[in-house]
Amino acid sequence: MCHQTVSLVARHLEAHGIATVILGSARDVVEHCGVARFVFTDFPLGNPCGKPYDVAMQRSIVGFGLDLLESARAPRTTLQTPFVWSENQSWRDNYMRIEPAGPSVMTS
Amino acid sequence: MSGRGVDPTHRTFVSYIDKSREYYLGRGYGNPYRWACFDEVPFAPLKRPLSQNVLTLITTAHEGVDAPSFRSAYSIPSEPAPVRLHTDGLFWDRLATHTEDLDSFFPAHRLEEFVRDGRIGHLARRFHGVPTEYSQWKTVERDAPEVLRRCQEDCVDAALLVPL
Numbered sequence A: 001m002c003h004q005t006v007s008l009v010a011r012h013l014e015a016h017g018i019a020t021v022i023l024g025s026a027r028d029v030v031e032h033c034g035v036a037r038f039v040f041t042d043f044p045l046g047n048p049c050g051k052p053y054d055v056a057m058q059r060s061i062v063g064f065g066l067d068l069l070e071s072a073r074a075p076r077t078t079l080q081t082p083f084v085w086s087e088n089q090s091w092r093d094n095y096m097r098i099e100p101a102g103p104s105v106m107t108s
Numbered sequence B: 001m002s003g004r005g006v007d008p009t010h011r012t013f014v015s016y017i018d019k020s021r022e023y024y025l026g027r028g029y030g031n032p033y034r035w036a037c038f039d040e041v042p043f044a045p046l047k048r049p050l051s052q053n054v055l056t057l058i059t060t061a062h063e064g065v066d067a068p069s070f071r072s073a074y075s076i077p078s079e080p081a082p083v084r085l086h087t088d089g090l091f092w093d094r095l096a097t098h099t100e101d102l103d104s105f106f107p108a109h110r111l112e113e114f115v116r117d118g119r120i121g122h123l124a125r126r127f128h129g130v131p132t133e134y135s136q137w138k139t140v141e142r143d144a145p146e147v148l149r150r151c152q153e154d155c156v157d158a159a160l161l162v163p164l
Helices: A002-015 A027-033 A055-071 A090-094 B016-026 B108-116 B136-153
Strands: A019-024 A037-040 A077-080 B054-059 B074-077 B126-129 B158-162
Touching: A002 A019, A002 A027, A002 B136, A002 B158, A019 A027, A019 A055, A027 A037, A027 B016, A037 A055, A055 A077, A055 B108, A055 B158, B054 B108, B126 B136
Parallel strands: A019 A037, A019 B158, A037 A077, B054 B126, B054 B158
Antiparallel strands: B074 B126
16 A cells, blocks of 8 residues: 555656656556556565665665666656565465465554 | 476566455455556656756655654655654565664665765755555645645655655
């Protein structure tokens, strides 16, 4: 839901002449809404600017955002960063998982 | 499986639209949320090189669940950078990670470094927060215009927006 909120704000700023870039990890929500520039990092929700305490990765992701501010020539420009959260991909399935006996994980 | 452990028969990134719809259907809510979706997308090119721009940072984190910032747009000084912002009550993956490092979701210190390096002209005097709302109307009609007004007061050229 946070991704939709900033997408709507970004659209409003763009419509009034302020250039924007979103750094996020919920690609479908941002692209569904439609924004000018989006830097996508395929991480669990919570650290869209890089892993905690990984200054080099954070600097790289923010740098991608700054680059995109200057280089995008049209709206709906998405750049995917090269970072991988972990070899273990189980976080993708674990978020909002519905167990056979009913939902057991409420994550908000 | 591919070399990265990704199933090539499925799209690689998580669809939160699909996940949330199925999750709430599983809890008995049969009226799926209707996510914002637009055909037209506004686009504002940078008017000057970034090294001459004033840039701000916009977040969905807040100053505390009991703070007014949880329910309305707020602003904080960009200097000094905030020490802490709160992420309670927001949707993020508590099983996989944490938000104890501010710069992992609010990269104020990383932006300061880019200013020192000359990549960005200046940071705006204020950063901003917006409440996460299910109501798109509240965001579009109440919060976005307020953030725009404050950005215009601060002569902002460009904004970095970071959701949780």
